[in-house]
Amino acid sequence: xxxxxxxxxxxxxxxxxxxxxxxxxxxxxxxxxxxxxxxxxxxxxxxxxxxxxxxxxxxxxxxxxxxxxxxxxxxxxxxxxxxxxxxxxxxxxxxxxxxxxxxxxxxxxxxxxxxxxxxxxxxxxxxxxxxxxxxxxxxxxxxxxxxxxxxxxxxxxxxxxxxxxxxxxxxxxxxxxxxxxxxxxxxxxxxxxxxxxxxxxxxxxxxxxxxxxxxxxxxxxxxxxxxxxxxxxxxxxxxxxxxxxxxxxxxxxxxxxxxxxxxxxxxxxxxxxxxxxxxxxxxxxxxxxxxxxxxxxxxxxxxxxxxxxxxxxxxxxxxxxxxxxxxxxxxxxxxxxxxxxxxxxxxxxxxxxxxxxxxxxxxxxxxxxxxxxxxxxx
Amino acid sequence: xxxxxxxxxxxxxxxxxxxxxxxxxxxxxxxxxxxxxxxxxxxxxxxxxxxxxxxxxxxxxxxxxxxxxxxxxxxxxxxxxxxxxxxxxxxxxxxxxxxxxxxxxxxxxxxxxxxxxxxxxxxxxxxxxxxxxxxxxxxxxxxxxxxxxxxxxxxxxxxxxxxxxxxxxxxxxxxxxxxxxxxxxxxxxxxxxxxxxxxxxxxxxxxxxxxxxxxxxxxxxxxxxxxxxxxxxxxxxxxxxxxxxxxxxxxxxxxxxxxxxxxxxxxxxxxxxxxxxxxxxxxxxxxxxxxxxxxxxxxxxxxxxxxxxxxxxxxxxxxxxxxxxxxxxxxxxxxxxxxxxxxxxxxxxxxxxxxxxxxxxxxxxxxxxxxxxxxxxx
Numbered sequence: 001x002x003x004x005x006x007x008x009x010x011x012x013x014x015x016x017x018x019x020x021x022x023x024x025x026x027x028x029x030x031x032x033x034x035x036x037x038x039x040x041x042x043x044x045x046x047x048x049x050x051x052x053x054x055x056x057x058x059x060x061x062x063x064x065x066x067x068x069x070x071x072x073x074x075x076x077x078x079x080x081x082x083x084x085x086x087x088x089x090x091x092x093x094x095x096x097x098x099x100x101x102x103x104x105x106x107x108x109x110x111x112x113x114x115x116x117x118x119x120x121x122x123x124x125x126x127x128x129x130x131x132x133x134x135x136x137x138x139x140x141x142x143x144x145x146x147x148x149x150x151x152x153x154x155x156x157x158x159x160x161x162x163x164x165x166x167x168x169x170x171x172x173x174x175x176x177x178x179x180x181x182x183x184x185x186x187x188x189x190x191x192x193x194x195x196x197x198x199x200x201x202x203x204x205x206x207x208x209x210x211x212x213x214x215x216x217x218x219x220x221x222x223x224x225x226x227x228x229x230x231x232x233x234x235x236x237x238x239x240x241x242x243x244x245x246x247x248x249x250x251x252x253x254x255x256x257x258x259x260x261x262x263x264x265x266x267x268x269x270x271x272x273x274x275x276x277x278x279x280x281x282x283x284x285x286x287x288x289x290x291x292x293x294x295x296x297x298x299x300x301x302x303x304x305x306x307x308x309x310x311x312x313x314x315x316x317x318x319x320x321x322x323x324x325x326x327x328x329x330x331x332x333x334x335x336x337x338x339x340x341x342x343x344x345x346x347x348x349x350x351x352x353x354x355x356x357x358x359x360x361x362x363x364x365x366x367x368x369x370x371x372x373x374x375x376x377x378x
Numbered sequence: 379x380x381x382x383x384x385x386x387x388x389x390x391x392x393x394x395x396x397x398x399x400x401x402x403x404x405x406x407x408x409x410x411x412x413x414x415x416x417x418x419x420x421x422x423x424x425x426x427x428x429x430x431x432x433x434x435x436x437x438x439x440x441x442x443x444x445x446x447x448x449x450x451x452x453x454x455x456x457x458x459x460x461x462x463x464x465x466x467x468x469x470x471x472x473x474x475x476x477x478x479x480x481x482x483x484x485x486x487x488x489x490x491x492x493x494x495x496x497x498x499x500x501x502x503x504x505x506x507x508x509x510x511x512x513x514x515x516x517x518x519x520x521x522x523x524x525x526x527x528x529x530x531x532x533x534x535x536x537x538x539x540x541x542x543x544x545x546x547x548x549x550x551x552x553x554x555x556x557x558x559x560x561x562x563x564x565x566x567x568x569x570x571x572x573x574x575x576x577x578x579x580x581x582x583x584x585x586x587x588x589x590x591x592x593x594x595x596x597x598x599x600x601x602x603x604x605x606x607x608x609x610x611x612x613x614x615x616x617x618x619x620x621x622x623x624x625x626x627x628x629x630x631x632x633x634x635x636x637x638x639x640x641x642x643x644x645x646x647x648x649x650x651x652x653x654x655x656x657x658x659x660x661x662x663x664x665x666x667x668x669x670x671x672x673x674x675x676x677x678x679x680x681x682x683x684x685x686x687x688x689x690x691x692x693x694x695x696x697x698x699x700x701x702x703x704x705x706x707x708x709x710x711x712x713x714x715x716x717x718x719x720x721x722x723x724x725x726x727x728x729x730x731x732x733x734x735x736x737x738x739x740x741x742x743x744x745x746x747x748x749x750x751x752x753x754x755x756x
Contacts, residue, residue: 023401061615197618240575
């Protein structure tokens with residue numbers, strides 16, 4: 001008997017009622033029965049996105065909706081600002097360049113948040129900037145960016161602000177309309193507690209003006225087609241029906257808890273994770289602005305980070321993430337977003353302590369657990 | 379109490395073990411556990427596709443994989459042949475034109491299969507044709523095209539042959555390698571008995587040569603990136619994990635039955651559907667080459683086709699499809715592919731008789747059922 005515990009920053013575990021919903025007999029997507037589901041989902045998505053804008057649903061990974069943002073807003077030869085503070089910030093640059101879009105890249109040291117004033121100076125210097133692409137929570141480093149301040153800066157320029165909130169939506173606050181975020185991209189498999197395979201994208205009136213002019217080739221991700229369908233509570237192509245039915249359940253759970261409570265819960269989980277790491281003598285990778293969705297922790301000198309993750313997973317069934325790209329083996333990432341509760345985190349810290357101990361790392365057994373318990377009891 | 383019976387040409391009903399698999403706790407996609415699933419799925423997909431080529435899996439609707447074929451094979455300014463015998467043939471033209479590709483369109487009367495010699499004369503007349511895009515089963519009309527003969531014609535030219543087999547794969551024979559089909563596109567929600575949200579694409583060595591030269595912008599559907607990932611039994615972006623786990627179950631069922639038996643089963647189902655229609659005095663819409671995946675039947679004069687479909691669905695829970703585009707209200711489409719068996723079809727015919735009777739259509743009650751019973755007893 002080996003139980004499994006999933007604490008990765010996407011996919012995240014599924015609530016039983018969401019799993020059960022995904023297993024229901026399939027219904028046809030062009031029926032009043034499915035339209036009723038889609039209508040509820042649309043309304044609840046707008047609540048979670050904190051927007052009055054349309055929220056589009058694609059059958060794709062989150063990256064698909066990132067591409068949708070690029071190919072719908074821009075034409076080859078346009079110039080944008082991209083912010084690279086990790087693997088997912090880099091993805092914006094890669095996608096833009098695939099479509100012939102020039103990128104003014106702001107490189108941010110991995111583990112740090114972008115300085116909003118750097119964005120301001122780029123926009124001031126280069127008047128042709130059509131869009132600024134950034135990331136809410138950079139999953140690869142565990143850092144959260146200050147979207148509210150970035151929103152103020154971008155709003156004053158002609159550019160639209162596009163935020164990859166794939167890792168973070170439904171976990172940390174993102175006030176789409178109040179902060180002036182024109183396009184928000186999200187995915188089903190993180191804070192929204194659904195299996196991967198759905199991606200979302202909200203579009204402001206300001207963004208629609210760019211969309212009207214954009215000439216990049218597109219078909220599957222064409223927002224004008226998607227808009228025509230959405231206006232009839234439909235999708236242009238066959239929906240990922242079972243995932244949308246499951247999403248409907250997950251969104252109801254989130255709405256019942258309420259955004260304020262959700263953010264508080266994630267905050268406490270993050271505090272407990274950080275407290276445990278510190279108590280174990282481990283350094284946080286995010287030196288500024290650690291995210292409430294995932295905690296990145298530096299692997300101590302002398303410990304093989306990849307072996308640590310592998311042993312936790314294969315010997316004990318506790319699945320966390322390692323580092324990506326240049327951080328491979330150097331950090332571990334513990335997710336605490338979506339359907340992960342305080343006792344899941346206790347299990348994770350217990351397992352981390354156990355394996356660190358077995359690997360010869362010196363610390364007093366139980367201090368990580370004690371530190372997190374203290375946070376949860378506050 | 380109202381039971382529901384789904385006989386639409388996508389989505390099709392899910393076997394209980396496939397539904398149950400979709401409801402399993404989610405596993406992480408970058409683990410040996412998921413790699414083991416992906417390896418089995420890849421092998422079984424090659425069996426179903428009747429190919430030794432790589433079969434790529436996308437988190438998308440089938441249309442996503444159609445776009446993948448276009449944007450990976452072609453550049454703006456290239457010329458291709460597209461065959462339009464229905465809504466899905468037209469989609470090839472639409473996608474190609476979105477990417478600036480010139481289309482030599484062969485228009486086929488809806489309800490008829492393409493004449494392969496028409497393709498030959500187009501290829502002979504226009505030497506720059508890089509690809510021929512066609513459809514295995516045109517779901518909108520219930521017609522199956524003669525891919526074997528088309529394959530022989532295209533093979534002799536420099537062009538690659540791309541077949542949309544979304545509706546048809548795993549229902550009617552498609553000998554990808556033997557018939558020289560370079561790219562086959564499929565989806566999860568038809569013959570493969572899985573919920574919608576996965577699309578597939580196989581690629582021949584001849585097609586790879588075009589891919590190496592193609593300049594259309596792409597990122598999410600980039601086959602070169604997908605190939606790098608596939609070679610490590612991985613996907614470039616987060617997989618639609620639960621759908622792939624479910625697919626693994628469905629493919630095992632299909633493999634156990636065996637392709638020969640599967641095609642025979644679909645053939646008998648189609649014969650029974652046609653026999654029932656004829657016995658009821660109804661005309662088949664597909665005047666030549668009716669498909670074994672779906673039967674399109676003309677709505678008799680004086681009967682409101684949309685009301686017929688709506689009544690069967692909303693009053694009795696039997697869900698069939700109506701006509702699309704110019705065929706709206708004029709035909710009904712009964713699917714008999716995937717997890718639909720002879721008794722499902724009996725239920726459907728019983729319901730069709732019932733509602734036709736209520737709507738005032740004159741026929742001897744039970745003749746449709748009798749005709750299909752006779753086919754099944756043969």
